[in-house]
Amino acid sequence: MKFINFAIVRFSCLLMLGILTAHFFPIPYLILRPLLFLFCLTSILWLISRKQLIQQIYFGSATYLCFFAVGYFSYQLRLPQFRPNHFTYFVAEDAPKIIQIKIFQTLKPDNYNYKYFANVQAINEIPVSGNIVLVMAKDSLHPEFKPDEVLLVYGSISTIPQPLNPHQFDYSKYMKSQGVYGQIRVSEKQVLKAMSSRSTIFGTAQNLRTGIVEKLKESKLKTDERAIVQALILGEKKDIDKSLYDEYAAAGAVHILAVSGLHVGILYAILAVLFAPLKRWKYGNILGSVSIILLLWFFAILSGLSPSVTRAVTMFSFFAFAQILQRRTNGINTLFLSLLTILIINPLWLFQVGFQLSYLAVFFILWLHPILYKIGYSTNWFLRKLWGIASVTICAQIGVLPLNLYYFHQFPGLFLLTNIVVLPFLTILMCGGLLIVILAVINTLPDWLAETYNAMIEALNGFIYWIADKDEFLFKDIHFSTLKVLGTYLMVIALGMLLRKLNYSRLVYSLLSMTILVGVFIYDEFRTSKNQLILFHKNNKTILAYKRRGEMLIFHNDSTADAGNAYPIKSYKTAMNIRNISETSLPTVVSYKNRNILILDSLALFPKQGNIHTVILTENSKVNLTRLIDSVKPFRVLADGTNYYSYKNRWKATCKLKKLPFFDTAEQGAFLIE
Structure with a gap:
């Protein structure tokens, strides 16, 4: 292996360590003077050490500490508490204000709402900053807003709600990793004014992509096939049918539906082959590398400059730049140099799943592939190429498997077969997709080419469906902490x-x-073997679950439901490594740790006396709570998601009068009964 510059690797690792330390152990105030002092000290030590024959450890230690400090403070500077003009200091819950926002990214809409990322520019004419999610009710008379549009809306910014059940996906935490700390829901009537503003490169890129999508809709491409083209070339996944997406995930091929390092790597390899003849000229190497970098960034703009594409293009731009310098190095040096640059620009990317998976996949390919390739090397050309694809796939899978199991809890057993077939096919699809996009933009896309591409995508989808149909090779609900x-x-x-x-x-x-x-x-x-009794929160359903080691017994009021494989039990089951689940109807009294738990439904039948520790109120129970408390003298009262707010407010007032703890799962989440 060529020379590895371990200093770059150490600098990158210390920068990441600084970011992680700031994330998990933030300090309540910002200390910039010590950082400035540290930089000055490092400069002085460098001036001293460059004149010494035998180097001391002081300069190296100070340099490493500098990179740690840069990671720490660059992360903290992006937190709201260290930005005095952040919108969180100027808003209050349920207090409508006139808010000026600028849209910078369009998100995938749902059945009822358009969704956008937006930057808050002013609240009641007070200049502020910070990013939010804008959720706007769909209106057939009003089209979607576009990036770089400025809106004046009347509403209130609220915090993004946290999950109400244990081990559920935390959308609030995910948004914070994107630098988004609030949301606002408005209707068309609450938009007081919409106006255009100065275009940004990100807004221009996304509007260009939207225009290309509209051109593709006018072609002979079918709906599913057009959605695949949009995903492969433009990074636009919102038109992909959910069932089709799930099939790609089950087959272990979902990575081809998101423009990332794989697609940019294929494009880089294609461009490297196309510009290879230029190396015969005196300055051909420089011209070829610069051309590759420019075309990669054009592809990034074409894809809307999404974070995944921007990261991948930055990474491969460093690979192309290394060719210009013609220095003695290797891919791992270039990989960590791009990692260092990207995290200095935006340390929040370290917490994005796509960033983690893409860099780990490339690292393990660069590190393990030379060894693995030699093990299965063959003198037969076809077998050698086949093993080349297989070995790259295995190395990438080794690199991302632990994180895939942690985030997605499933493993496609036929991933190797899928990638051996799909990866060569993907190169053809990307070349054809780029050609189709270019021809569609200039209105010269012939029908025969669109129909041929339709047939190719249909063949790919057919193969994916065949793989996904092999349920016995898809291992789901894998516990991985x-x-x-x-x-x-x-x-x-x-x-x-x-x-x-x-x-x-x-x-x-x-x-x-x-x-x-x-x-x-x-x-x-x-x-995960501790016993637990949990009252989950779910609208219109009562779910009480008793967990004992790797088994769970679910009490619920819906005899037709498969509660063990549905929300909110499914993710809890995986996180707690539960292997066996049984279900039964909800009883009136449950005994747990020698304590009786009374469950009251709408009929409100309860014993006149008895040792009742906890009362659970469900289905808008008609119980006289004052009389119930006086009769059974419970320790606390719980209300789940099957009750109206008016009922719960009345019960809450009664418990406050009786000085009894009251717990509402709709406000405080699932309750662990101890």
């Missing part, structure tokens, strides 16, 4: 180092990493 992710990566890295160079110390590290991973699995089994 954060500790398992860290332990697995530790073992993979140790084994990779052992494969690169077999010696005693690396063998010890490998065995130690395996021991640690086994210990993690044992600890995880112990951690």
